[in-house]
Amino acid sequence: MPVRLYLNTVGKTFTMHLQGGTSIPVVSNVDFAVEAGECVVLGGPSGAGKSSILKMIFGNYRCDEGQILITCNDEIVNIADAAPRQILSLRQDTIGYVSQFLRVIPRVSATEVVAEPLIAQGTSEEAALAKARDLLNRLNVPERLWNLPPATFSGGEQQRVNIARGFIAHYPILLLDEPTASLDAVNRSVVVELVDEKKAAGVAMLGILHDQDVRDRIADRIIDVTKFKIAA
Amino acid sequence: MTLPVSKSIAPDEGSYNFAYLDEQTKRMIRRAILKGIAIPGYQVPFASREMPMPYGWGTGGVQVTAAILGADDTLKVIDQGSDDTTNAVAIRGFFEKTAGVATTTSTEDASIIQTRHRIPEMALNSNQILVFQVPIPEPLRFLEPRETETRKMHALEEYGLMHVKLYEDIAKNGHIATTYAYPVEVNGRYVMDPSPTPKFDNPKIDNMEALQLYGAGREKRIYAIPPYTKVKSLDFDDYPFEVQSFDKPCGLCNAEGVYLDEVILDDKGGRMFVCSDSDHCEERRANGHLGPMAADPAATLLSGGTQEKGQ
């Protein structure tokens, strides 16, 4: 299978100017690839830099050293030096991010929140809303909530809305940031199914999963991040 | 115009320069008038002088009249269409005294007509000049208080604001409720305030044979419409410009299609509508036209009064 994502000797250091310019090295020499249709999970204890790697790939954090190469159509794009608008465009059609925290958009119904990324990719509103309802149903979000804005939902309900939002559109690369944290067993299984469907569709996935059970069920490979950790 | 001659000034009163203003001032005003004629509808600033009457009593019109008046001119002055109201009588007297020119109440006989708020009903000819007294020359003023901005708007032909005013009229009254000082576009270019004449008179401004001069003394502006100039009243496609119509003829002379004033006759609700143009009304009555109220005692008193003064 073709490589979708390749991190080439990537390094990241935070400089904390408010603490007298202290340098906090996070990772260095990160070097791995993710192929289409596989799910790679980053392993290692908290603070090992798993989240920072995910955020660098998504463009939330700057990448100080190395390259983060992404295959986008026939082109290879280096996220580390891409222009902001290029990253925004990649986020729309190429890289998806499923996190446990929902950034609440006020006054927009759950169904519309979920459907939005699909509509942005050009799917008709009707089809996107239908798919959104289907996903909310699969994730056991009660139907009476679908037309309400998720701001007032419980934590678990918000999380499931966000998972639906993350999985609805087609991105060749999908980043999973603890998608199953604090989900019950039934919904964890739904997430596992969704991941399997994405694999079948040829999506390259990179995730952080502390949940041993889910990790065992979806991970094709586990990369231990501690080997990229530099001694502080 | 011929050389100034002062005829009627008594020796003991000293003598005024012809038509009150000094010759340099008249030259300055004439230059402004010529510029105004050259750019129809454009407000030309001029160094307005203090006149022996308060602002709002026609100081602009008086200066324009003084600047164009010649010894052989015949002057008529009307205020709200009438020759015998205070303002008209005072200004007529002013020029009788300072220029010694002939005055008249007959529209036909006049070569210069100074007016406040009306245009005579009778069509004017190309040997006549109509001088308007203007209180606020800037049509954009009510919505845009900055002079620097309104000047730019005129220069760049940005007249959307004028329609904002008309929009407001329709939104608040269901029709364009502006009935006087109704804005017009002159010669396809400048938007102009035709002074507080009723919009009934706007059609007369269009393509008029006589020269129209507008003077605003307090605001120090002169503008003009040369004879035979296209003047269009602003409107909306779906709310076209229209003049008010009266459902009755003049109570005294039975004239239709003229501008009427309401006159209260007594304290029992008696009223009648009569021509605002007093000269026009008298002439019709002299020619035998009689209105439904002509025989009414109260009306007789009124018409009798007018006739006396007019004669």
Add this chain to the structure above:
Amino acid sequence: MSDQNNQEPLLQVHGVTRYYGDRIGCHDVDFQLWPGEVLAIVGESGSGKTTLLNCLSTRLAPTAGAIEYRMRDGSMRNLYELSEAERRLLMRTDWGFVHQNAADGLRMTVSAGANVGERLMAVGQRHYGKIRETATDWLDRVEITVDRIDDDPRAFSGGMRQRLQIARNLVTHPRLVFMDEPTGGLDVSVQARLLDMLRRLVSELGLSVIIVTHDLAVARLLSHRIMVMRHGEVIETGLTDQVLDDPREPYTQLLVSSILQV
């Protein structure tokens, strides 16, 4: 933001500098703005962000530098070489300017409907019924009930005035809108509603926006990209969440750490 890679920049800013006597207003600012992009200029009071906004929107001539704008016909024109007539036409058709104080951007003595309709009348619309129909539609889009169409903005609350100002600006479908602290001085709940509405309109209409704000939460919610200014200089620029999540400059780190939560 689709097709953005195929498009050319809408605005190109080169070395824009403005001095007030010896004092620097803003210095040597360079950036490009693409169609559909929302750029936030952040910084504290006196950092030069409003000076820059005024230079960009031709309200204040820069001392040095050039600002080029892609006109509707596709040509790239230097804004300060446009004739005054062209510039004013641009400002009332292809641009919008949302002031912090709505009274600066509205005609307070004419009705809401006329406020929205003014730009239409300025470009030659002369059909009352159609103007009113468009105004009604826009009032609805900014969530002002239609029965307020004939009321003066003086009778409106602060939030409503701001929404009316936005409708008045957007009615001619501008491509570039400048905003100066559009939520400043409003209650938090009113702010949230306004921000949400702005977000929606900006994405629906594909507007390019340059928004000046000292509120990083506003920048986070609305903008794609951020420029951080300090002492008249742009000290850091980048993708909004990158600058806010991973600020590099000491001053930006201070700004980000000084807010309660973004």
